[in-house]
Amino acid sequence: xxxxxxxxxxxxxxxxxxxxxxxxxxxxxxxxxxxxxxxxxxxxxxxxxxxxxxxxxxxxxxxxxxxxxxxxxxxxxxxxxxxxxxxxxxxxxxxxxxxxxxxxxxxxxxxxxxxxx
Amino acid sequence: xxxxxxxxxxxxxxxxxxxxxxxxxxxxxxxxxxxxxxxxxxxxxxxxxxxxxxxxxxxxxxxxxxxxxxxxxxxxxxxxxxxxxxxxxxxxxxxxxxxxxxxxxxxxxxxxxxx
Numbered sequence: 051x052x053x054x055x056x057x058x059x060x061x062x063x064x065x066x067x068x069x070x071x072x073x074x075x076x077x078x079x080x081x082x083x084x085x086x087x088x089x090x091x092x093x094x095x096x097x098x099x100x101x102x103x104x105x106x107x108x109x110x111x112x113x114x115x116x117x118x119x120x121x122x123x124x125x126x127x128x129x130x131x132x133x134x135x136x137x138x139x140x141x142x143x144x145x146x147x148x149x150x151x152x153x154x155x156x157x158x159x160x161x162x163x164x165x166x167x
Numbered sequence: 168x169x170x171x172x173x174x175x176x177x178x179x180x181x182x183x184x185x186x187x188x189x190x191x192x193x194x195x196x197x198x199x200x201x202x203x204x205x206x207x208x209x210x211x212x213x214x215x216x217x218x219x220x221x222x223x224x225x226x227x228x229x230x231x232x233x234x235x236x237x238x239x240x241x242x243x244x245x246x247x248x249x250x251x252x253x254x255x256x257x258x259x260x261x262x263x264x265x266x267x268x269x270x271x272x273x274x275x276x277x278x279x280x281x282x
Contacts, residue, residue: 054209056209085271093255094273095273097270097271141209154212155200155212155261155271157210159208159209160209
């Protein structure tokens, strides 16, 4: 069965510093996709970054990068140069079948990030 | 604007009442899903659909029904509301055959309270 684990209920970081949010996953499917979403206090789900299991390079999107370690089954989100607006809940999620397949996006419990000035 | 539209945004129900949460998307997405979000538990999948006329259960389907008569709409029905169904509900859609884009788009959520 799929499982997503986020072991950090809360994190804080100083503005302009980098922060890593941890995510480990468990699946027996060789084809899968990993997502990170941001949920600010307003409640909407904002897509940040995606990594497919067969992608050779780690995904990057602006200040976001995904540290994908397939053998360890980890997909940590790295936010560089943190900004006050990065304060939010962050969710790691996984879908079996990297390019479609099943429509089951399974989420971790989330990490609440607080950025301090 | 293109996207996923959920209505209502807020709802209070009495125990035993029924209601339908609406979800509509205009991106010709094949896949649609319903999630509930409870504190400390992330989002849990209730039901999903891979196309019109095809639905299946997710992790927490009990107490909910869905149907998918059109590509655009995927309503979620609460048959007899219970306080345990107090939650925030999100609808999400994904996969556009035209663009082969598998990204998920979420609605803005429905905050439901059952008293």
